[in-house]
Amino acid sequence: MTAAGAVLRELGAAPLLPRTGDEPPVTIPRDPAREAAERELSKPMYHENDPSLLQRALNRFWGWVDDLFSAASGATPGGGLGLLVIVLAVVLLAAALWWRLGTPHRAATSAPALFDDRPRSAAEHRAASEAHAAQAHWNQAVQERMRAVVRALEERALLDPRPGRTADEAATEAGRTLPSHTDRLRSAAHTFDDVTYGGRTADEAAYLRLAELDHDLENTRPVLTSAAHTTPSSSSQGAAE
Structure with a gap:
């Protein structure tokens, strides 16, 4: 017997067949009986084994996913197997493109200029970077x-002041007179481009590497290109003599 039937029986709802005996049957009108049954069935004791709200939501979600795949497989040649083949083909194509092209970093267009239209000295740029670093604004500090x-480097005449120079160009040109720092200069330029144009986020370690490079460059004597070319010939001439 269902819970509703038991409730109706306990409440004395009108029986389907008249009862025999001396006492007249106890009857309750249909609407009050229904309302009484609803009140009775709303008690927690009848809902102890009901699924939770999360379970009902998950059941609806998986039902929707099942309907979606059923509709897709019905519209795909070969049914479910055909849909599986198509999904695998798309995944393999995406993996092949990722392997061939790699992770996208920056656009292939030319990088914008390193400086803006406000000429400032190296000391002013250092002061600005230190102020940003004090507030943990690492992108601006870098x-x-x-x-x-x-x-x-421009103030030391190791680079010609040139508007429109990019960070990569500056690193390449500076590496000719400061060859011991070529790799660090290129790494610094890549960090600058990643932060400025690639949407990356810098951290304290990146800033400290740049600050250390700045300090080391200040204490590094340049290798003059003309001297580098004349030294081997002079030594060869001395050896010949």
Whole structure:
């Protein structure tokens, strides 16, 4: 017997067949009986084994997923097997493109200029970078420190002041007179580009590497290109003599 039937029986709802005996049957009108049954069935004792709200939501979600795949497999040649083949083909194609092209970093277009239209000295760029670093604004700190590095090289006449120079160009040109720091200069330029144009986020370690590079460059004597070319010929001439 169902819970509703038991409730109706306990409440004395009108029986289907008249009862025999001396006492007249106890009857309750249909609407009050229904309302009484609803009140009775709303008690927690009848819902102890009901699924939770999360379970009902999951059941609806998986039902929706099942309907979706059923509709897709019905519209795909070969049914469910055909849908599986198509999904695997798409996954393999995406993996092949990822392997061939690699992770996208920056756009292939030319990088914008390193400096803006406000000429400032290396000391001013350093002060700005330190102020940003004190507030943990690492992106801005990295940008200003890289600008300080390049401006300091221009002030030392190791780079010609040239508007529109990019960070990569500055690193390549500076590496000719400071060959011991070529790799670090290129790494600093890549960090600057990643932060400024690639949507990356810098951290304290990246800023400290740039600050250390700036300090080391200040204490490094350049290798003059003309001297580098004349030294071997002079030594060869001395050896011949």
